[in-house]
Amino acid sequence: TIAGSNHRNGGERSGESAKAQVLLLALMVIVVGGACAAFWIYQARQAKPSGRAPIALSAGTRAALATLKSPVEIRFYSILDADSIPGPIIAFAGRVDRLLSEYEKEAGGKIQVVRRNTDSDSDVAAAAADGIREFNAEKGEGSFLGLAVVQQGQKQSLAKLSPEWESALEADFTRAI
Numbered sequence: 810t811i812a813g814s815n816h817r818n819g820g821e822r823s824g825e826s827a828k829a830q831v832l833l834l835a836l837m838v839i840v841v842g843g844a845c846a847a848f849w850i851y852q853a854r855q856a857k858p859s860g861r862a863p864i865a866l867s868a869g870t871r872a873a874l875a876t877l878k879s880p881v882e883i884r885f886y887s888i889l890d891a892d893s894i895p896g897p898i899i900a901f902a903g904r905v906d907r908l909l910s911e912y913e914k915e916a917g918g919k920i921q922v923v924r925r926n927t928d929s930d931s932d933v934a935a936a937a938a939d940g941i942r943e944f945n946a947e948k949g950e951g952s953f954l955g956l957a958v959v960q961q962g963q964k965q966s967l968a969k970l971s972p973e974w975e976s977a978l979e980a981d982f983t984r985a986i
Contacts (some may be wrong), residue, residue: 846886877919884957887926890950901972940966958985
């Protein structure tokens with residue numbers, strides 16, 4: 810009976826050891842799986858496009874920019890009160906800025922964009938001097954979203970840019986240039 814008792818204890822230990830090994834293996838699978846999932850999510854976020862569609866200027870705009878004889882300065886005013894301006898308008902201002910960057914790139918040094926985006930007295934005064942219209946003053950700080958194109962002493966202002974006219978922006982910018 811003593812031998813039988815030792816045999817049972819050895820069997821119980823062996824069973825407990827097997828259960829511990831299975832539990833340890835399951836825990837390792839969960840940890841490794843979690844690490845792999847975290848790495849996969851991290852990689853997916855790194856590779857995720859920024860949500861910004863690439864901007865391609867039309868052939869007509871590229872042709873017009875190729876014929877520029879003298880430098881052009883574009884003064885872009887994006888002075889927006891973040892507390893009262895809705896997110897879609899702020900996003901629109903970002904798209905306008907990207908479009909202007911494409912103009913700069915495509916013009917090969919003939920276009921310089923001067924960006925004014927603070928509510929400093931000097932930026933607000935410059936916007937007013939360039940004919941950019943203030944809006945939204947009744948809801949907080951006044952805001953400005955427009956641009957002035959200056960070339961050889963002549964100035965053309967687009968006094969208030971609006972998301973409703975976004976599809977016409979490229980044509981309007983090119984015509985102003």
